[in-house]
Amino acid sequence: MIEATEREPSDRDVLRASLKEPATFGILFDRHFRSVYRFLERQVGATAAEDLAAETFTVAFAQRRTFDARRRDVRPWLFGIAINLLRNHRRAEAARRDLGVRQATRERQAIDEDPVHDLAVVTGEVTRVANALARIDNEPRTLLLLVASTDFNIEQAAESLHISPAATRTRLWRARQQLRAELGASNRYTDESSSAPDIRAEASKEEQ
Amino acid sequence: MRTDELDLVRRFAQDGPELPAEVMDRARQRLTEAMATSAEVVPLITSSDTAVDRRRRRFVLPAVAAAVLVLACIAVGVTVSGGGSPRPSTGVRVHRESLAAAELERAAHLVADDSTPVPGPGEYLYTETDSATLVALNSGGNLTPPDVTPSTMVRQSASSAPNPNAPDAGATYRVWDETHAQSWVDANDNGRASFTFSTSFFSPQDKSVWQAAGSPPVDVVAGAPSTASLSASGFPDVTGLPTDPQALLRTLESGAYGAPDDPSAAFSAVGELLQDPKDTSPALRSALYQAAALIPDTEALGTIADHAGQQGQGIGLTKDGVRSELIVDPSSGQLLGTEDVALDPSDASEALIQSARVVPAGTVVSWWSVVDSGIVTRVSLLPTASIGGNAAEPRERAVRTTCNAFALDLWRSLSQPLWRPLLSVTGLLMLRTSRLSREHCGRSAEPQSV
Secondary structure, X not given: OOOOOOOOOOHHHHHHHHHHOHHHHXXXXXXXXXXXXXXXXXXHHHHHHHHHHHHHHHHHHHOHHHOOXXXXXXHXXXXXXXXXXXXXXXXXXXXXXXXXXXXXXXXXXXXXHOHHHOOOOOOHHHHHHHHHHXXXXXXXXXXXXXXXXXXXXXXXXXXXXXXXXXXXXXHHHHHHHHHHHHHHHOOOOOOOOOOOOOHHHHHHHHHO | OOOOHHHHHHHHHOOOOOOOHHHHHHHHHHHHHHHHHOOOOOOOOOOOOOHHHHHHHHHOOOHHHHHHHHHHHHHHHHHHHOOOOOOHHHHHHHXXXXXXXXXXXXXXXXXXXXXXXXXXXXXXXXXXXXXXEEEEEOOOOOEOOOOOOHHHHHHHHHOOOOOOOOOHHHOOEEEEEEXXXXXXXXXXXXXXXXXXXXXXXXXXXXXXXXXXXXXXXXXXXXXXXXOOOHHHOOOOOHHHOOOOHHHHXXXXXXXXXXXXXXXXXXXXXXXXXXXXXXXXXXXXXXXXXXXXXXXXXXXXXXXXXXXXXXXXXXXXXXXXXXXXEEEEOOOOOOEEEEEEEEOOHHHOOOOOXXXXXXXXXXXXXXXXXXXXXXXXXXXXOOOOOOOOOOOOOOOXXXXXXXXXXXXXXXXXXXXXXXXXXXHHHHHHXXXXXXXXXXXXXXXXXXXXXX
């Protein structure tokens, strides 16, 4: 068989090839479906994430000609599609709730509807951050998870969100402030000293 | 420095459950369907260049097709080098297989919505195919014994005057055994079929060797021993085949069509059965593609041209140094052609097509192409919207052009493994032919009386 060559083709090369060879797009699916799915699953739960992640790739395939060929990285574009679908999903959910079936506070909704909180089995610091994330707004939460689940820098995140890097930097800063406030409000993240808190020990203490 | 709250989010982001395989499969299926529905129509190439040129072009593939291969290979390299990969040793196959399976699934999807014209009252479905298999012969006009190697081939080719004391097997030359088939079949399977057989030399050197050997008769078809009858051919009725892909694959692997535990035989059987659009239902054709998608080790070849110059998506399976390829119309899912390519002649000692041992790597040693099809109102008429016209510009006809309506002659030689590819290519067509009138034999000299 043919030996693998030394250079991995960039996502951009693959995407370009898929313009003439649609099947090539499957390579992007294989590379990135997992991370897109996980990014979504952490926000809307497994069921909706499956649908949204699958839709992300079919939409991306259909729109592959619109990808700006000057950009080297396909992932911000891909996550940008996922985020748009995520927003649409949330709007649809909100519309459904607005039908008056049930009135609830935002916190309550987050806990009931948003699988960020749907993590009964998680323990320790993950529970803590899940709770905190569940209490902040959707958009900052999405931004935090985008940056956390990818290794995107500000420019890449900005590309995904279709806003300027400066605006992204500001939003990320605010999102972190919000999260920190929530973590602090739960009085479980108070260590501002120079050394990192031993979260694991702290968590096991809590469990007891 | 304190722990970043982003680090906490990262831990949360990585804490989710493992992605279930079925989720990924369902998503991949959706993507494949999206690809199928957005299929771009690749214009059929009506080629006027020579068969040899076409063959060459087949190997000077568009950069894109090559890129796909390279990409697939490289993608694999990543998997292999990535220590955390759960199945590093199969990384190469996994990726190219997934592409091949996607292509096959897509074809299955397309072909299920059948657009094959069905002849109405007073109409005939016309099908015209070209096929050829490369045969290595010795000076007696017999099939080359298995001990001929490429090295002896080269030696003999280089020598214009072979040693007269050398054994017969020494003077080996290669000829194309070609079949041009036309059939007009109505809804009741009545009509006419004609087959024109011809031979031509693989290269001028082969002709020199043949001449030096005293120009023996090269009547390879007549020369094949007759040992099997039609009833013993072992080809079951296609209408009895299951349309469940798994069950169909088991049937294809059961031995009636291929060899047990030989996925390549099942893959070839898929190609052979797909060559008969008249007798296979849309559901069966769809199931055939799906069954092929289940066969391990298939690879996506990207867009390739078949022997008649028609471009389609290629799916291949390599066995014994020979890659069998299906070339599928990207817009209809119909099979455009098949090819067998000798990739590694040194590895072809067990190859079904034995001439694969005595050709340069990359040579197409067997092919089949639909060159025309459509509905006509009378036998001997050709469809007006002819897609390809005559396929190959006639090369030097070394031996004979004959009419043979009686497929039985060919079927008798089915027991010869060498002939199986050629026969299976035309076999189903001939099976139908055997039900047809045999009166037309004398008339095939003027088959295109438009």
